[in-house]
Amino acid sequence: MTLAVFFGCTFIAFGPAFGLFLFTIARDPLRIIILIAGAFFWLVSLLLSSLIWFIAVKASDPQDERLQKGLLIFGVMFSVLLQEAFRFLYYKLLRKAIEGLVALSEDGCSPISIQQMAYVAGVGFGLMSGAFSMINLLADALGPGTVGIHGDSQLYFLTSAFMTMVLIFLHTFWGILFFHGCEHRRWWEIAAVVVMHLTVSGSSFCNPLYVGSLVPSYMLMAAAAAWAYLLSGGSAQNLRRFLLCLRSGASPQPGS
């Protein structure tokens, strides 16, 4: 509706992800490729799930509102499951790639570890998911109009931006958790990721009652963040040392 809304929503939704990209991914070409391939995998999963939804909609009565909404909900759930399936497929592909990298490297180690790949893959999924949710909205935000003039919520753009941001973060953490679960054969971690994803998507059915969707999503994000941090080798001591180091500025920062 104004440039301010456009820039505000863009930075809310994509700011953190862009920062992550700039500081951790942009330097390494291999990571950029993994990021784009992750985005591609997410896109393919979306394509397949939209195909199924489209077929279901075409086979049903377009006038029946409840049925259409029900089909949409089914579409959302199916899409979530398909996304996780493609995450698993991507894991398999990256595993093969790591074996290839190890075989081809001079010193027997791969230039990138599976944990780093998990993180980048998660960011890839998240960025693509966020972009697809948000980009058309942002384009509309630049044009004329009034939000909520027909009685809908006036916070539409803002809440969409916040939801997109939380989804991008969640995808990143889910990537780490999922790959960790696959690596160590802990199926309950994988199941937890799937359940979390279903929960977050399910909570969005409460919209426009934003407290029902944003609050649980952020809480889940915090939980997933802590879990992913612990799985990646972080601990309370590490965190404390990191924060204290920042304050004192005397010791070198712990590596990430």
Add this chain to the structure above:
Amino acid sequence: MSEDSEESVPLLPLQQESMASALFNTDQNDNSERRRHDHSERRRNDHPESETNGQPQNNIQQVVEQDEEEDEELTLKYGAKHVIMLFVPVTLCMVVVVATIKSVSFYTRKDGQLIYTPFTEETETVGQRALNSILNAAIMISVIIVMTILLVVLYKYRCYKVIHGWLIISSLLLLFFFSFIYLGEVFKTYNVAMDYITVALMIWNFGVVGMICIHWKGPLRLQQAYLIMISALMALVFIKYLPEWTAWLILAVISVYDLVAVLCPKGPLRMLVETAQERNETLFPALIYSSTMIWLVNMAEEDPEAQRKASKNSTYDKQAPASQTQNEDAEADDGGFSQEWQQQRDNRIGPIESTPESRAAVQALPSNSQTSEDPEERGVKLGLGDFIFYSVLVGKASATASGDWNTTLACFVAILIGLCLTLLLLAIFKKALPALPISITFGLVFYFATDNLVQPFMDQLAFHQFYI
């Protein structure tokens, strides 16, 4: 170690002496070819032709394998870097095209069609429209094939002057006329008041510097920027003047043609390369985007260069072809390199993607060529035709899709992944491969799928504010 596995071969082998003297000529040749390609409507066919055909082809990638093991090792390590070296310019070109399409309405306004696509698509029935677009695509592709064959014939009968002249005129037209129109439309869009004198000065400077950078010597970044700009201009012209269905059909057909022309034994591209190889000449190195400057310099000083090269040549016989072909490329593009560079050039075989010549060169090269000194510095080449068609696809997607930005983004990712896969295949098969088919196929599939399937789904989700 020789890492060139990922990419390939520089252009055809060439004697150093002849190279030096031929440098200027072939240089012009290339450039003119390139210009011709990137050329205006009148010579539109040239463009496609050049892509597919002779010019150091956009579509062809070649790889030289010097030392298998080392090649393999470095494939993935350096492969990633080279992939990114191509991602960036391709992305930039697409961004320029999409930004222009979205802001300047001139390029989405229907102002007639090219003479190569005479049938209109404003017909009453869908069947008639389909028929017209098929006819249009058929005419366009035949023009391309004819021009390609004409180029091969001209080259075979050594009509270099004709080719040079053609290329120079093309690049003049592109750098001056098209950019003038572009500038005019941008000013109109933003309602900027401007006088002719300032415009003349701007266009003059832009054009002259462009001609110098592209055909002679110039800073690498500036040259790359110019190549990206002219690819974008050409793509915009295509987007404007090709009606919708025709454009998609042409994209599909040209990928098939690319595949056939590069991989079949009787393909015109292949023949062109073989001819150039027989003559030990470089083929048109113009129309290629090069990411590093490892070339030899100075076309201007032909004699001393020739002598130096001659001496070097005898030492690096095996590499000669490759380096020379690369050389040619470079020569037009970069200049001012020292003896040191020459040395590196001689020692290296840089990756080149799109030259038919390279393909021939690869085949001609003995298997144990010298390894390059510094694999990391090896550059990558991609033909401008590839840039143009990728941008046409993404531009058309952003211009006409109902899903709008989603479709554009999907096509963009699809094309990048196609490029990545093509480079991977290149590293695996180590021979010339066309760069268009995989990317264009992915792009087309994702365009139609996203526009028709994903867009209604995302639309409904956005309406209810559901998140997946």
